[in-house]
Structures are given as structure tokens and as C-alpha cells.
Amino acid sequence: MNESEQTLSIIKPDAVERNLQDEIKNEFNKNGFVISKEKKIHISKQEAEQFYKVHETKPFYNDLCEYLSSGPIIVMSLQKKNAVLDNRKLMGATNPKEAEKGTLREKYGISIDKNSVHGSDSIENAKIEIDFFFKD
Numbered sequence: 413m414n415e416s417e418q419t420l421s422i423i424k425p426d427a428v429e430r431n432l433q434d435e436i437k438n439e440f441n442k443n444g445f446v447i448s449k450e451k452k453i454h455i456s457k458q459e460a461e462q463f464y465k466v467h468e469t470k471p472f473y474n475d476l477c478e479y480l481s482s483g484p485i486i487v488m489s490l491q492k493k494n495a496v497l498d499n500r501k502l503m504g505a506t507n508p509k510e511a512e513k514g515t516l517r518e519k520y521g522i523s524i525d526k527n528s529v530h531g532s533d534s535i536e537n538a539k540i541e542i543d544f545f546f547k548d
């Protein structure tokens with residue numbers, strides 16, 4: 413039962429804009445993640461709407477999609493044992509104000525929208541999200 417797992421990580425526009433990608437990637441490496449796939453892209457609002465479709469009924473959906481498509485992002489597939497859960501622990505709470513000290517969102521996040529990183533919330537969604545960006 414020592415199988416490694418994959419999870420999708422996004423370094424969001426606010427972090428790329430502040431040139432934090434190397435610092436954040438270094439945090440992943442330090443915490444035992446292998447970045448097995450990576451690309452820098454600038455997605456359209458329609459692509460953001462597809463990616464965040466699970467949130468389409470939420471009041472913040474439109475702003476969220478505007479935001480994710482507002483500038484370049486880094487999408488990565490992160491690999492390690494328990495990658496999904498460990499990445500969520502490393503990221504901290506969605507709202508940087510509530511994120512535990514030392515977590516990525518506590519260190520780099522600006523607000524609940526500009527929270528610097530996204531990570532898959534389950535193994536099932538990780539597969540869907542990795543396919544979304546890396547299936548050719």
C-alpha cells in the first residue's frame with residue numbers, strides 16, 4: 413500500500429504576477445512532491461468556466477472564472493504518496509485569513525479569491541483535473 417498518487421496544482425494569477433512560482437515549486441519539492449507535469453498557460457474565461465463547473469451555482473462563480481483567466485497560471489501534476497491530502501494540508505484553508513501558519517495560502521495568499529494556489533480535493537477529481545489540462 414505504498415502507491416504514489418497524483419494531484420493537480422495550479423499556481424494562480426496573483427502568485428505568478430508576483431513571480432512566486434519558483435518559491436512555491438520549491439515548497440512542493442521540500443515537502444516530497446515530484447512535479448511530474450508542468451506548463452505555463454493563459455486560459456480563456458470559457459475554459460475557466462469548464463474547469464470550475466462544479467462551482468457554477470455559487471455566487472462567486474463568475475468572479476472566480478474571470479480571475480483564473482485574468483493572467484498566466486502554472487498547472488502541475490504533483491506526485492507522491494497521499495498527494496491529494498498532503499497537498500491540501502500544505503496549501504491550508506481556502507481563505508488565507510484562516511490558513512494555518514506555514515501553509516502556502518497563509519504565506520502567499522492575499523484574499524479568498526487571490527489565494528495563490530488550487531489543489532484537487534479528491535483522488536477522483538485529481539484524475540479529472542489532470543486530464544483537463546494534460547490530456548492531448
Ligand code: CMP
Binds near residue numbers: 506531
Ligand atoms: P480553489 O481551491 O481554487 O476552488 C474554488 C475557489 O473559489 C477557491 O479556491 C477560492 O479561491 C474561490 N472562492 C471565492 N469565494 C469563495 C467562497 N466563499 N468559498 C469557497 N471558495 C471561494
